[in-house]
Amino acid sequence: MHLDLSELSHLAPIFRELFKGFHISRRDAELYAQLSNCQDQYRGLFKAMGFELVCDTRGFYYFVPEQAAAQVNKTAQRLSLFTFILVEHLADQGRDPLxxxxxxxxxxxxxPSLLDKYRDLFLQAEVQTQEELEEKVMRRMTQLGFASEENGVYRFLPPMHRFLDVCLAVQQDRDLAASVHSHLPLPTPELADPDAGLEHTADPLDLAPFEGEDETEEQALARAIAAERQEIDV
Known part of the structure; x- marks a missing residue:
């Protein structure tokens, strides 16, 4: 593949955000436009680095590793559980979760009322106070591009569909899944016990598959660019 790096003017910030697990959506106007305009080039370059660039048709991009064998991620579990809780809570109030x-x-x-109502479930996620709920769940949602926060209001962004997809998938009846706003409660997952032998997962929803690896983002980027240039010279 011939790669003109001069066309990838936002390569560094795009890679930096995707590498740390962030989801780039239309809200990130410049990065999203660059990815959309040069999607094949970025996909080819990131493939050489061992990452798969996923473009969700609902308007966001994210990374999954080609060999999905990442450790079970606590953040992904917390955010999944929170989504299940929120769907049921909204349905109980007569509000449409979708x-x-x-x-x-x-x-x-x-x-506060959400935490009090589902305290036993939040305990599974090691969340006991509103401060912990904001720090471990809401703040992580904003850091990873699932939501934005302004003046105490959390607005959900298109990447939230990844968690909504999980909610729909666990329901037995696909017709019921298509109308998730019904008052029937969703089955709520329990967080994996780290002592139960579950050390790895192939779930691409793992939100931090690259943490703890020996290679830094700068080293990975430099290696891939050097390899691509060598291929072009040959």
Whole structure:
């Protein structure tokens, strides 16, 4: 593949964000436009680095490793569990979960009642206080591109569909999954016990598959560019 690096003007910030698990959506206008315009070039370069660039048709990009054998990720488990809780909570209130999680918002003032109502489930995620809920769940959602926060209002972004997909997939009836706003409660998952022998997962929802590896993002990027240039010279 012939790769003109001069066309990839946002290569460094795009790789940096994807490498740390961030989801680039239309809200990130410049990075999203660059990925959309040079999608094949970026996919080829990242493939040489051992990463798969995924473009979700609902409007966001993210990384998964080609060999998905990452450790079970606590953050992914917490965010998945929170999504299940939120879907059930919204349905109980007569609100459409899809309308809220697909571009809608949740106020910070709603967190205490949510925590109190599902305290036993939050304990599974090692979340006991509102401060921990904001730090371990809501803040991570904003850091990874699943939501934005402004003046105490959390607005959900298109990447939330990754968690909504999981919610729909666990339901037995696919017709019921298509109308998730019904008042029937969703089955709620339990977090994996790290002592139960579950050390790895092939789940591409793992949100931090690259943490703890020996190679830094700068080294990985430099290696891939050097390899691509060598291929072009040959």
């Amino acid at each position: 309308a809220v999680l697909d571009g809608g918002s949740l106020g910070r003032e709603e967190l």
